[in-house]
Amino acid sequence: MTTVGEFMTTRLVTMDGNDTLTAAAQEMRDSAIGDVVVTDGDNVVGIVTDRDITVRGVAENMDPDSTTLNQITSRDVITVSQYDDAVAAADLMRTYAVRRLPVIDDGRLVGLVSMGDLAVEREPQSVLADISADEPNN
Numbered sequence: 001m002t003t004v005g006e007f008m009t010t011r012l013v014t015m016d017g018n019d020t021l022t023a024a025a026q027e028m029r030d031s032a033i034g035d036v037v038v039t040d041g042d043n044v045v046g047i048v049t050d051r052d053i054t055v056r057g058v059a060e061n062m063d064p065d066s067t068t069l070n071q072i073t074s075r076d077v078i079t080v081s082q083y084d085d086a087v088a089a090a091d092l093m094r095t096y097a098v099r100r101l102p103v104i105d106d107g108r109l110v111g112l113v114s115m116g117d118l119a120v121e122r123e124p125q126s127v128l129a130d131i132s133a134d135e136p137n138n
Contacts, residue, residue, distance in 0.1 A: 004089050005082030007118075008103045008111035014039045015048075017070035021057045024048055024069055037102055037109060038073045044102050044109050046073035079104045082111060090118050 015024055015036045024036050028050055035049040048069050056072040057064060079102045080089050089101055093115055103111035 002086040003082060004080050004084045004086055004101075004103055004113050005111070007086070008082060008113045009117060010111045012037060012109065012112055014109065015069060016040070017045055017073060018068050021053050021062070021064035021067050021069065021072070025050070025053055025064065035100060035112075036069075037112065038069050039109070042108060044077055044079065044104065045070075046075040046077055047100055047102070048073050049100075077102060080113065081105060086118060089113055093118070 013027055013031050013033060013036045015027065015038060017038050017040055027036060028034060034051075035047055037047055038045045046069075052072050052074065053064070056062075057067055062071065076096075078092055078096050078098055080092065082103050082105055092101060093099065099115045101113050102109055103113055
């Protein structure tokens with residue numbers, strides 16, 4: 001059995017829910033990532049993706065300099081443990097139609113597993129695995 005902890009991403013970027021969309025977009029750009037985990041202290045509140053900023057924020061005419069992450073955050077966060085089976089994590093993504101799962105250990109965020117991570121691990125010859133394994137192009 002392959003566990004989530006064997007291939008999860010541990011290079012995480014977290015931001016407070018009171019941070020602005022502009023700050024999140026700049027962090028994503030600077031870190032070459034497509035999402036930030038939104039936290040309130042040590043608690044995971046949700047996830048905001050670059051697409052969320054575009055579709056839920058900018059496209060709705062929200063001012064990115066004053067709109068906070070709390071206003072657009074996906075809050076129904078499904079989490080996994082680093083000891084969970086990779087297949088079970090994939091099933092959760094399918095069931096809940098999500099592409100990323102925060103990895104929690106003793107109530108603390110320790111990683112993130114994405115659909116791309118699973119593809120690289122489970123189907124290394126797939127197109128998604130190829131794309132996910134490449135260096136960021138932004």
